[in-house]
Amino acid sequence: MSTSAPPPPQRVRVGIIGCGEVTQVIHLATLVNLSHLFEVRILCDVSAAALAHCSARLPHLHRTTDAYDELCRAADIDVVFVASSDEYHVEHVVCALKLQKHVFVEKPLALCRKDVELIETAQRESGGKKVMVGYMRRYAAVFQDTIREVGGAGEVLYARVRDIIAPNPVFVGQSGAFPIQPTDISEAASADRKMWAVKGTNQALVVENDVPDTPENVEMWRWLCSLGSHDISLMRECLGVPTSVLGVSLRLPIWTVLFQFPNFAVTYESGIDQVPRFDASLEVFGKHKTVKVVYDTPYVKGLPVTMVVREAVEGDPGAFQERTVRRTYEDPYTLELKELWEMVVKGKEAKTTPADSMKDLEVFGMIMKAAEKQRAAA
Incomplete structure (x- = not known):
């Protein structure tokens, strides 16, 4: 009697804001290794050189942009990785939450308590979206x-x-x-x-x-x-x-x-x-x-x-x-x-x-x- 194989796990579609050191050294390689669970769809950075460097490392089709709000608005993104400079974490996290995206954000989440409070408010108003801070x-x-x-x-x-x-x-x-x-x-x-x-x-x-x-x-x-x-x-x-x-x-x-x-x-x-x-x-x-x-x-x-x-x-x-x-x-x-x-x-x-x-x-x-x-x- 043959049994059917279990269905493959749902792949989470990822957009990454910030193509600096931690993305280049850690996140891209880990996400590619976990390709049965994740697929990077969009990369975003203000540096064209960083975008090109990271884009060349992805083995599948994807898009690039220098506009973080464009990434957050994309219908084919489930979770936004915020790996940008610390100064912009609150801006990028809040944008993703307002556009109903889950967020993974590198630590520190923010530089001050006021900004964490802004993020907490955005999360409460996001319709159930979650934020995970990267304390690996x-x-x-x-x-x-x-x-x-x-x-x-x-x-x-x-x-x-x-x-x-x-x-x-x-x-x-x-x-x-x-x-x-x-x-x-x-x-x-x-x-x-x-x-x-x-x-x-x-x-x-x-x-x-x-x-x-x-x-x-x-x-x-x-x-x-x-x-x-x-x-x-x-x-x-x-x-x-x-x-x-x-x-x-x-x-x-x-x-x-x-x-x-x-x-x-x-x-x-x-x-x-x-x-x-x-x-x-x-x-x-x-x-x-x-x-x-x-x-x-x-x-x-x-x-x-x-x-x-x-x-x-x-x-x-x-x-x-x-x-x-x-x-x-x-x-x-x-x-x-x-x-x-x-x-x-x-x-x-x-x-x-x-x-x-x-x-x-x-x-x-x-x-x-x-x-x-x-x-x-x-």
Whole structure:
């Protein structure tokens, strides 16, 4: 007796706004690898060179445009990828939602809380469309194991978040993606981006956090919104939101923060140096168990995310055991996009929502206000 094969999965039709580094190195390759789930229909960028470069990498017919509203309006698009510069995320996300499209947006979702609120309003008025923010580290399979292990570790005594890495070009240059840096961005486009950057950081620092927008504070805010959003988001999902900041050192290129949680403290250290390695982890210390999730650069495909558990052996006070868990070689970006497919096709709620992303900006504000308080007291 013959049985019919199950129907192929529904393919989600994608439009991408922004053909810069993350699209060139990560998103195009991942979407093409997941061609049974996704099909890129439209690419959009203000750079003709970036458009041509990305277009040449797609193995199927598609269109290109320099007008993001044209892409959002297209009837053959199910989800809009917003991978444009941070300054334009709110504009592009809101446009997509108003035109009844689901959205996948790279982090940071926005530079200030006001813009997140605009996105939340647009989502409520979109007729049920969803927004997923691209915190790919939180979609690593072993990170969910880490949360379960931490839950079984008993009382948390202390935790450490660490993310000290080399500059991105070190890893991009070894990724095999061979991206380009376009040189055809007009002066008007560059000036417009700078103007929106000033508005966003001024709103975040001065208006929302009562912190002066000095060049040093602006630079620190941008670092927190970029590299810091990985670390703080990961910490929040595993441990919750800190109650206060006990101390802070924001001397770039490496910064350190001591967070207070209800019953324990967390050290957060991050920044960029010139050592060609990727040192990123979250480590939680319980009374009888230490759990650590370790990340390597996502720009080199196939490097595993691992969990290291060190613990006492029950019933044998002198015994110690250590185990390393590698759940899969499937990278977090791939796992993230599988969750996106579930969101678009099956209506599954994403865990990395605008409301979730807002909490990062609140923690960044806590850090900046603590630093300003320390400076005033010095």
